[in-house]
Amino acid sequence: MKAEIVAVGTELLLGDIVNGNAAWLGRELADVGVDVDMTVAVGDNIGRIAAAVGAACERADVVLVTGGLGPTQDDLTREALAELVGVPLIRDPELEAALLRRYEAAGRTDFPANNLRMAERPEGATALPNPAGTAPGLRIEFGPRGAVVYAMPGVPREMHEIFDRWVRPELTQRAGPGTTLLSRVLRTVGIWESEVARALADLDRELEASRNPTIAYLASEGQTRVRITAKAVDAATAREQIAAVERRARAALGDVVYGVDDDRLEGVVHRLLLDASATIATAESLTGGLLGAALSATPGSSSTYRGGAVLYATETKSDVVGVAPALLAERGPIDPDVAVAMADGARLTFGATYGIATTGVAGPAEQDGKPVGTVYVALVGPDGAAAGTVQAFRFSGDRDGIRRATVLTALDIVRRRIGGLPPR
Amino acid sequence: MKAEIVAVGTELLLGDIVNGNAAWLGRELADVGVDVDMTVAVGDNIGRIAAAVGAACERADVVLVTGGLGPTQDDLTREALAELVGVPLIRDPELEAALLRRYEAAGRTDFPANNLRMAERPEGATALPNPAGTAPGLRIEFGPRGAVVYAMPGVPREMHEIFDRWVRPELTQRAGPGTTLLSRVLRTVGIWESEVARALADLDRELEASRNPTIAYLASEGQTRVRITAKAVDAATAREQIAAVERRARAALGDVVYGVDDDRLEGVVHRLLLDASATIATAESLTGGLLGAALSATPGSSSTYRGGAVLYATETKSDVVGVAPALLAERGPIDPDVAVAMADGARLTFGATYGIATTGVAGPAEQDGKPVGTVYVALVGPDGAAAGTVQAFRFSGDRDGIRRATVLTALDIVRRRIGGLPPR
Numbered sequence: 131m132k133a134e135i136v137a138v139g140t141e142l143l144l145g146d147i148v149n150g151n152a153a154w155l156g157r158e159l160a161d162v163g164v165d166v167d168m169t170v171a172v173g174d175n176i177g178r179i180a181a182a183v184g185a186a187c188e189r190a191d192v193v194l195v196t197g198g199l200g201p202t203q204d205d206l207t208r209e210a211l212a213e214l215v216g217v218p219l220i221r222d223p224e225l226e227a228a229l230l231r232r233y234e235a236a237g238r239t240d241f242p243a244n245n246l247r248m249a250e251r252p253e254g255a256t257a258l259p260n261p262a263g264t265a266p267g268l269r270i271e272f273g274p275r276g277a278v279v280y281a282m283p284g285v286p287r288e289m290h291e292i293f294d295r296w297v298r299p300e301l302t303q304r305a306g307p308g309t310t311l312l313s314r315v316l317r318t319v320g321i322w323e324s325e326v327a328r329a330l331a332d333l334d335r336e337l338e339a340s341r342n343p344t345i346a347y348l349a350s351e352g353q354t355r356v357r358i359t360a361k362a363v364d365a366a367t368a369r370e371q372i373a374a375v376e377r378r379a380r381a382a383l384g385d386v387v388y389g390v391d392d393d394r395l396e397g398v399v400h401r402l403l404l405d406a407s408a409t410i411a412t413a414e415s416l417t418g419g420l421l422g423a424a425l426s427a428t429p430g431s432s433s434t435y436r437g438g439a440v441l442y443a444t445e446t447k448s449d450v451v452g453v454a455p456a457l458l459a460e461r462g463p464i465d466p467d468v469a470v471a472m473a474d475g476a477r478l479t480f481g482a483t484y485g486i487a488t489t490g491v492a493g494p495a496e497q498d499g500k501p502v503g504t505v506y507v508a509l510v511g512p513d514g515a516a517a518g519t520v521q522a523f524r525f526s527g528d529r530d531g532i533r534r535a536t537v538l539t540a541l542d543i544v545r546r547r548i549g550g551l552p553p554r
Numbered sequence: 555m556k557a558e559i560v561a562v563g564t565e566l567l568l569g570d571i572v573n574g575n576a577a578w579l580g581r582e583l584a585d586v587g588v589d590v591d592m593t594v595a596v597g598d599n600i601g602r603i604a605a606a607v608g609a610a611c612e613r614a615d616v617v618l619v620t621g622g623l624g625p626t627q628d629d630l631t632r633e634a635l636a637e638l639v640g641v642p643l644i645r646d647p648e649l650e651a652a653l654l655r656r657y658e659a660a661g662r663t664d665f666p667a668n669n670l671r672m673a674e675r676p677e678g679a680t681a682l683p684n685p686a687g688t689a690p691g692l693r694i695e696f697g698p699r700g701a702v703v704y705a706m707p708g709v710p711r712e713m714h715e716i717f718d719r720w721v722r723p724e725l726t727q728r729a730g731p732g733t734t735l736l737s738r739v740l741r742t743v744g745i746w747e748s749e750v751a752r753a754l755a756d757l758d759r760e761l762e763a764s765r766n767p768t769i770a771y772l773a774s775e776g777q778t779r780v781r782i783t784a785k786a787v788d789a790a791t792a793r794e795q796i797a798a799v800e801r802r803a804r805a806a807l808g809d810v811v812y813g814v815d816d817d818r819l820e821g822v823v824h825r826l827l828l829d830a831s832a833t834i835a836t837a838e839s840l841t842g843g844l845l846g847a848a849l850s851a852t853p854g855s856s857s858t859y860r861g862g863a864v865l866y867a868t869e870t871k872s873d874v875v876g877v878a879p880a881l882l883a884e885r886g887p888i889d890p891d892v893a894v895a896m897a898d899g900a901r902l903t904f905g906a907t908y909g910i911a912t913t914g915v916a917g918p919a920e921q922d923g924k925p926v927g928t929v930y931v932a933l934v935g936p937d938g939a940a941a942g943t944v945q946a947f948r949f950s951g952d953r954d955g956i957r958r959a960t961v962l963t964a965l966d967i968v969r970r971r972i973g974g975l976p977p978r
Contacts, residue, residue: 143590145580146772149573152595156569166567167602169595171576178591313568324666327626331668334627346598347626348565349709357570412864414843418850419836422843422864429918429953437870440836440846442861446904450861450874480870494853526660527686529853531711 131305133164134186138197138207139284140173151196151289158293162302163309163361164192174198179210187273192301194293197284199265201245207281208268212252215272225249225257225266232264258296263288267296309361312368315348316356316379317393318386319542320554323349326356329382333375343375352538353395356383385551388542395541396424396431402548403434403483410544411480412438413451413472413487415463416505420537421488436480441472451475462498464489466520469508474515485510486544488536492529503532507540509547521553555729557588558610562621562631563708564597575620575713582717586725587735587785588616598622603634611697616725618717621708623689625669631705632692636676639696649673649681649690656688682720687712691720736792739772740780740803741817742810743966744978747771747778753806754780757799767799776962777819780807809975812966819965820848820855826972827858827908834968835904836862837875837896837911839887840929844961845912860904865896875899886922888913890944893932898939909934910968912960916953927956931964933971945977 135152142149152169159166167190172178179198186193198207212219226249233241248265251257258267260283268281280297282289318326327334327347334345343360358375362368380387389398403410412422418440425435439450444463447453453471461468469487477485490505491497503525510518521543525535546553559576566573576593583590591614596602603622610617622631636643650673657665672689675681682691684707692705704721706713729735742750751758751771758769767784782799786792804811813822827834836846842864849859863874868887871877877895885892893911901909914929915921927949934942945967949959970977 142577143580143593144584144770145577145582146770148577149593153566153569153572156567158569160568167597168606169567169573171593173591182592315570324625324669327668328666346564346628348570349624350571355570357565357568359568409867412843414846417847418859419838419843419846419862419864422838422866423841423847423957426842426864426866427954432866435842435866437864437866437874438843439863439874440843440850440861442846442850442856442859443833443904446861449905450863450903479874480867481873524661527711530851533847 131164131192131301131309132190133159133166133192133194134190135166135169136179136182136186136193136195137169137171137284138174138179138195139171140204142171142197143173151284151286154286154290155194155196155293158298159194159301160311160313162298163305163311164301165311174204174206176206176210176213179207180214183210183279184214184273187275187277187279191275191277193277193279194297195279195281196289199248199267199281199283201242201248201265203244205247208247208250208252211255211268211270211279211281215252215254215270217253219250220253221246221250222257225251228259229264258282258292260288260292261295262291267292269296310363310365310368311359311361312365312372313357313359314372314376315391316358316376316383316387317389317395318354318356318383319352319388319395319538321354321383321386323347323354326354326383330356330379333378333382337375343371345375345379352535385546388545394428395538395545397428399425399541399544399548400428400431400434402545406548408483408548409434409436409481410484410486411436411476411482413476413485414438414440415442415447415472415487415489416492417488417533417536417540418442420533421486421540424537424541436482438476438480447472451479464491464498464500464504464506466506466508466522469506469520470510470515470518473508473510473518477510483512484544484547486540488540490523490532490536492532494529503527505532505536505539507536507543509543511547519547519553555588555616555725556614557583557590557616557618558614559590559593560603560606560610560617560619561593561595561708562598562603562619563595564628566595566621567597575708575710578710578714579618579620579717582722583618583725584783585735585737586722587729588725598628598630600630600634600637603631604638607634607703608638608697611699611701611703614701615699617701617703618721619703619705620713623672623691623705623707625666625672625689627668629671632671632674632676635679635692635694635703635705639676639678639694641677643674644677645670645674646681649675652683653688682706682716684712684716685719686715691716693720734787734789734792735783735785736789736796737781737783738796738800739815740782740800740807740811741813741819742778742780742807743776743812743819743962745778745807745810750778750780750807754803757802757806761799767795769799769803776959809970812969818852819962819969821852823849823965823968823972824852824855824858826969830972832907832972833858833860834908834910835860835900835906837871837900837909838862838864839866839871839896839911839913840916841912841957841960841964842866844957845910845964848961848965860906862900862904871896875903888915888922888924888928888930890930890932890946893930893944894934894939894942897932897934897942901934907936908968908971910964912964914947914956914960916956918953927951929956929960929963931960931967933967935971943971943977
């Protein structure tokens with residue numbers, strides 16, 4: 131079963147809002163085993179909406195339309211569907227009564243006449259009651275393939291409710307047995323997308339013939355995700371197929387895989403610390419608090435993150451966590467030994483098992499003769515500064531990118547240390 | 555001039571990522587006066603990419619393609635464009651040399667053969683060098699209307715750079731005289747979108763007739779932007795039209811307007827502190843470092859942000875910045891007086907003119923009997939804790955949303971204090 135999505139709204143084309151509805155529907159449709167071949171966004175224009183839905187009906191079995199069902203003059207999906215199918219718009223007395231009841235229940239007497247537009251439907255269309263709002267959805271069949279068009283309001287919560295109550299059950303029934311599609315995502319850190327692809331090249335080639343399971347690479351924010359998708363007669367078989375591919379992918383990728391699906395690197399670090407009954411403190415220079423924000427992002431992180439210091443002005447490195455002033459004066463703040471002293475100082479000041487520190491040049495200008503992107507990350511554990519480790523990096527990108535890369539790297543250094551993995 | 559956008563990537567159809575690139579391009583194209591009629595998302599499939607780009611070329615003057623230009627086997631935009639236009643893919647020696655140089659500059663010797671795919675281009679296409687990454691963009695003309703196709707990588711930052719450097723100037727030039735479209739954005743903080751709309755209702759009604767200039771409201775991340783757009787024969791006239799509307803909008807909105815266009819609230823705060831020759835320090839509990847990250851985000855902020863403490867574990871509030879243990883024991887960490895003591899402690903510990911502190915409940919669970927969303931923000935200046943101010947808030951949303959709302963509010967409190975405005 132093939133689906134297409136048509137999102138309606140000039141605000142989407144102008145970029146005033148992001149098309150989150152299409153992404154949500156994409157996930158839901160994948161879950162019930164329906165392939166989405168194309169997503170289209172069009173403006174509030176009867177002709178263009180009708181053309182987009184009509185074209186989708188020629189290619190797909192199911193067309194999901196979102197938006198354009200509200201009460202205002204620029205809500206034109208009802209008109210467009212009527213024009214496409216070649217039927218009149220009629221006012222549905224049941225819908226009208228339901229609208230009025232809803233208004234009265236809310237204690238409102240100023241029923242705007244415009245709102246009666248939401249009681250209209252193309253002749254032959256079925257209304258899909260909206261449990262979360264006023265505008266009902268619509269269901270109508272059209273085109274040579276007998277495509278089913280489901281139109282839903284663009285307000286995300288209303289769309290979700292109508293999809294869950296009316297659309298998903300019908301799609302699941304139509305898809306029948308034999309079309310379960312399942313995905314699993316392996317999350318990696320500290321490895322480029324091209325290196326991930328090279329590590330999985332053999333596996334990729336083998337899967338090329340059957341195209342089931344498939345693997346895909348998604349890179350963003352310094353992390354590469356590997357998505358394994360299997361199509362099978364039932365969920366158990368799909369899971370087995372995914373597990374076989376996952377085993378081989380993990381063997382090829384090794385310890386750069388830090389988690390699966392919705393795991394976050396900071397969440398994995400939190401769990402590792404929790405399992406080790408350990409805590410951590412931060413001393414940040416160029417990251418300015420971003421590392422602390424990451425370590426405190428996971429619910430419950432107060433049991434593993436003690437706190438930390440943002441040591442932005444150079445002398446605060448001495449004043450607040452006790453970096454030796456002579457060392458600072460001799461080397462300046464961007465220095466590996468200063469990083470170790472910062473980490474150890476944070477560990478002691480905040481009473482944590484581990485201290486982690488970042489110092490470097492986020493840019494845009496070089497500092498102390500050190501080029502933009504120079505970064506040191508130090509980690510000190512219970513054995514103190516003498517046993518501490520420090521790694522040097524040279525990141526590229528703008529100020530924001532260098533700060534983010536530093537946070538990701540620092541989290542990965544903690545993950546490797548607490549998880550008993552070798553440094554990268 | 556009409557444009558269409560084709561976003562490439564199975565991850566878009568599966569809903570693994572939201573199509574933020576289409577929204578970004580929509581905004582940029584609106585700014586240069588190009589109408590976007592349709593946005594399409596297709597999967598990683600040569601035939602479907604070629605069909606989507608080909609169909610767009612029949613309707614539009616400009617087709618912007620994002621994604622599918624990376625090094626992996628599922629990056630297929632190059633192949634699709636070659637197939638559509640009916641030309642071979644050739645390897646460009648200059649692109650190859652540039653790629654190798656980039657690798658060497660990063661100190662890497664293990665150049666993956668796959669990466670050479672990024673040195674390929676359809677015969678007749680022009681490469682658009684990528685200032686922010688490895689994969690170049692492509693420019694090629696196609697179809698009965700001579701549509702210009704610009705293909706750009708899907709990584710947002712790389713797409714932005716290539717658009718700014720190569721695409722925008724050409725579009726602006728093609729749009730020609732007589733169609734200068736200029737926009738100016740007023741940025742507000744601490745006011746709901748509906749309140750902004752109500753404040754500007756009269757102005758909005760007056761502009762309804764001419765539709766020039768237009769005003770639009772864009773709400774995101776707790777800020778509402780007001781975009782004024784004028785279309786005129788030349789830039790000077792458009793600027794005059796905008797200035798007249800801006801004066802009225804500012805009069806109606808008052809001091810919630812903190813900046814224009816690309817201004818960031820943290821940048822405005824940095825400038826205010828700089829002008830006042832003042833510095834600031836932070837003491838953060840629920841925000842975990844996000845406030846420090848904001849205050850250190852602007853280049854040059856080391857002259858106004860001294861640093862701060864993330865006081866996540868309760869006892870660190872005493873140990874590190876000297877909050878009286880008796881006060882903490884009596885009231886617990888989520889308390890207005892504790893917030894003031896934290897702010898003053900940070901101010902003294904970090905040697906700053908001002909100290910700002912956040913404490914509260916980010917959730918998901920309540921804490922010390924205080925409901926999720928309870929937040930206190932305290933600001934202490936040179937006159938010390940006794941003259942400090944503290945404000946209580948009750949934010950809604952999830953953990954991340956409450957933390958972000960707190961940061962925004964804290965920055966606005968500093969803006970108002972240093973800028974001599976009344977508290978909100």
